[in-house]
Amino acid sequence: MLLRCIRAENRKLHASPIWFMFFILPIISAGYGTFNYLQNLEILRDGWYSLWTQHTLFYSLFFFPCMVAVYAAYLWRLEHIGHNWNLIMAEPVPPFYLFLAKLLVVTKLVLLTQAFVFVLYWFCGRVFAGFTAPPPAITIFYLVRSVLGGLAVVAAQLLFSMVIRSFALPVFLGLAGGVSGMLLASRGYWYVWPYCLMQRGMNANQSSDMLADSYLGFALACVGWLALILLAVQLLLSHQDVKVR
Template sequence: MKEILTVEKLKLKRSKIWILYILGPLIGVMLAYTNFYNNYELFVQPGDNEWIEAWTQVAIFMGPFVLPIMVGVYAAFVCRSEHVSGGWKQLLALPVQRTKIFLGKFLITATMIAVTLFIVLILFLGFGLVKGINGDLPMLTLIGYCIKGFLACLPLMLLQLIISIRSKTFGIPLAVSIVFTLPAIIVASTPLGQIYPWTQPMLAMSPVDESPIESYFTFYTLLSILSIALLYFGIRNFAKRDIL
């Protein structure tokens, strides 16, 4: 597994994926702060912590829009080299278990999302300090939102990875990501939102008083079941497929 992860990292070094690490979080955080300050009197009431209220906007813009699209792009990127010049045949001809190949690509995708959320947190703190946001900085709470957002991305990562493995063109997984992202903000306010992979990150990243989640136990149980089911399906499907 270590060797597989090393090879995957080397493949990504040839790309300019690092641009997305900065661009995606920058867009999300800037939109969040712009909306926050344009509607400051609406969002901030006496006794509110401005950091938490500002983060609510990050959850709204990053959760159902920027982050899901980035998951789709990342998943497509980790499969891109295999779709070029018969790369799958070369990879699957090696004496390596297909389960490990799938897990390796999943772990790389997960690492990319973790890095993205870390950059989101850094940019959010940086902009907030520059703007002079009032209130105590709830650092552990903000880190918790990022961790929960990462966990909520797991089903989406697996789903997009399955699509990317089966799609020979980069555009298909990206198109799927964009199409299913568009209704996310509407679906989030319905019971379907808790099992809709494109809304789960927003729900998880939102403060308790701003999230439509009625039962966190139910939400994370569904999240776990969906993740396990997609992981099982992804590994089983990849292991049984003929050489691509």
């Protein structure tokens, strides 16, 4: 049943307008980061690492949470039309499977987005910054662990979009989450808010490894926040009767 739900969610992506955003936002972020790097060569002297700090600064704070919010809101849009929730709740499929299918599909989109971000990082470094050596392998590791940190953001945005009919409000909450995550992380409280975790995992705006001494805490925070949000979703779907719309 879960596989059928995943296939249904994947069909929503065919010729979807979100692909325009998938391409354009990372390009804007990479362009801004590259421009900022080239304008500050006198202080940004660590080559690929310095370029990484500029590419990830605004991407992790603003673009990533907004993109995930749009992905989530788009996948929930059909369920919020008319009385579709009543039809869904009457289907012989656990409602939690519907949420889990959306979680897996958005995670796939996040993986594709992160891969595209790395391609842009490599391209800008070679073409505009003039680097001849390949990008540091650890930047790929940063991207992979940022996906782990981003799972809680994906789950949170899907939860917001599940309970809020508006398309724009969850996107605004994603933006607010990214900004608040930056503020909390700057004070050392990165583990108390899920939007901090992606920024931390991506090593945003840092040349040295921000998780050098806290990998276990990072993993526990990622798993803990994801489990907490999924539990909240299960409780809502089983006790609040979301079909009443």
